[in-house]
Amino acid sequence: MRQLSRRGFIKVAALSGGGLVLSTQLSGCGSEAVLPDAAAGALRPNAFLQLLPDNSIILQFHKAEMGQGTATGMATLVAEEIGVDPLSLKLEHAVNHSAYADPDSMMTGGSASMKANFTALRQAGAVLRELVLSAAVQKLKVDRDRLDIVDGAIYLDGKDSGVRPGELAAIAAGLPVPDQSKVKLRDAADFRYIGHDSTRVDALAKVTGQAQYSIDQGWDGVAVAAVQRCPHFGGSLASVDEAPAQQAPGVRQVIRLEDKIAVLADSYWQARTAVALLKPKWNKGAAGGLNSAQITAQQRALITAGEGKQVRDDGKLPGADANWIEAEYRAPFMAHAAMEPLCCVARVTAQGVDIWAGNQGPDILAVQVAGALGRSKSEVRVHNAWLGGAFGRRLSSDFAVEAALIAQAAGEPVKVQWSREDDMQHDNYRPAAMTRFRAAIKNKQVVAVDAGMASPSLIAAVIPEMGAGYAPWMPEGMLKWVGGMAGNSDTTSTEGIVSSDYQFDAFHVRYVAQKQAVPVGFWRSVGQSQNAFFMESFIDEMAHAVGADPVAFRLQHLAEDSPRRRVLNEVVKMSGWGSAPPGRFQGVAVVEAFSTKVAQVAEISIERGSIKVHKVFCAVDCGLAVNPDVVRMQMESGIIFGLSAALKNAITIEDGAVQQSNFHDYQVLRMHETPEITVQIVSGGELPTGVGEPGVPPIAPAVANAVFAATGQRLREMPLRLS
């Protein structure tokens, strides 16, 4: 069966007291000389690939697969260049190492993996191919030009020579490794896997229950911890009587940290049952009494007082001679609510620290854990796993730091298993946000747009964490760039509006970073997750204000060379824009996010007072579609994820704590509520852009605009509720 090896698990089982088996020495792979996860007898020309004598090829997968298809994409890139089926590769999760920070780090986010690794991973594959073929030249005594690797076989003059790459590993080990930057890549016209549909490399393991997630890490006998955390953000543990838990069956120990109490037991249910017996008293901290209405009111006050920074001031706003329209848009805090609640196994010994957890940033996590424990980064090994969803949540290190602190305090390894309630109430939330727009109309033309935006700054929130994680290897210029984005210049909070390519005589944006107590983090499509709703809804409002068709108005205000025109025109064709069936109504939105262009038309009706989405048409331009089926899949995924946000859920705050706890009060879209989705890829070009996030932003405004067409109600707050 093809699946990721349970290497981490095996190591723990095989070694007592820690330590890591390292058998291969490689130079020139970054500051650390030794690469982890070396297979015995492997030919390893670079950090990513190992060819074994039995002909198997191991790819060190250095990114996070949280559903978005990156594992399949990475496997496709290297397999194409080597000349093997991507499904034949054996994937292992790469342990954190500086060798994987090139080309772009081990972090997975911003829909950037395929774009950033497209050339480098192909080069890695081509290096292995050329090294093997150099050995074939020696063995078969023929010129290189007559040789190739096809379907995992050495081909001579276009025919299977009978020789397999694995047989050549020993010879190849004595040959010089080709220069990665000079190795010839396959011609795009010859691609057999890139640009073609194929089964995902993780599919078989995931339909047989064999795929290993965070929750499947650990070993027999490891302590399992359940935790009560202070429900009030920024609060702390005042007092607790530990006795009820101490006396409960299976309990090993009770560990207190500043703002939580953990019960370690022989099994999860024992730990969960025992921790629930505790009645801790909490200090509410500064956020006590805080609620969602106050946060919204503060945002409105900040915007209307003109606080913050002018982040866009194209052209001069007209005066009183123009006719102004105004609108206020709002979006709530959102939980990630990945299907897999957080879980982390931590082992802290004098020899080193091991963390087993599906995560989006092993480098960042290693630095954060090291900092919390007072250890050095090089002592922390982060063992990744498949992620049972993440949507940005597993980019935060909090859950790993917590597990490491509990393990250190307990003096034994621990598996910290979060409940759904823990996961929902102790998330780092998509920031609640507000944008107040004004538009100036003269002679039935919109001439100016003026936006005032307020939300907690993501970059300000994560800089202490990510900055520390990146600092050791991030180029200085980049660090300054990230630093410069903090606070009122945070483009992750303003993207989609500050960067909008709609053309008006004047386009002004002011942003104020709100300081408040609710922890915030990256949430699938980040600022665009709310800003596209704001911008694309207000564009619709402006169109109606001047009596224009929403598509015609967008085309009028998009430059001739706007990259969004192509997908907009395509979705108009696909959807039969303007000719919805009786009782059905259409709304449109078009967004550029993470360099990918997506247009969507939602076809809805109003059924018994609620919004029913029947069909969604989606046109996407993501450059080269490495695996078109994964692109379609991600558009479907983004639309359905975005519909949950558009129609269903919100996190609300009362007394500095989250009110929702599970899927009964934080509802998500289910199958019977899912529309028929049609995706058209209009891509082209030589390089890919990402698809994990860009499908999300357009759907909420497309639905809201359709609701306006159906009812005349302009819904300016997510989730959308008819009055």
Added chain:
Amino acid sequence: MPDYKLRINDAEFDVNVEGRTPLLWVIREHAGMTGTKFGCGMGLCGACTVHLDGQPVRSCSMPVQAATGKSITTIEGVSADVNALHPVQQAWLEHNVPQCGYCQSGQIMSAVALLDSNPNPDDAEIDAAMAGNICRCGTYPRIRAAIHSAAEKIAVKEIG
């Protein structure tokens, strides 16, 4: 703590746990089968779906004491090995259903139970049977298509 005898995928297990321990955790931690997943603990998401005498149940909210004497089937028991996948698993591969994959064991268990009781469901029947299984990656359209494909595969197999 009492001993319970469980029959999981045609194998017998003796487990020593509190009777109210959810079947899910017994399957995962005591029987050592980790394909069945924990999602919500309240029977709201379906990630933990297993069969009890052929009926789909949410193992996260079923006490182990209620499962004794019954035949329990988990994702590991759906097919003998990768060369003999269940038609539902085959259809899942053909339609490239899984994304993060975490909910898919539960989805597949619900789909297998549906097709066992209704060999040719229409969309509304599929929606009704699958309404208890959440997928945050949004694989619903592919699941629905895959269930139709699996129904065809099973029909062909039975005629053949």
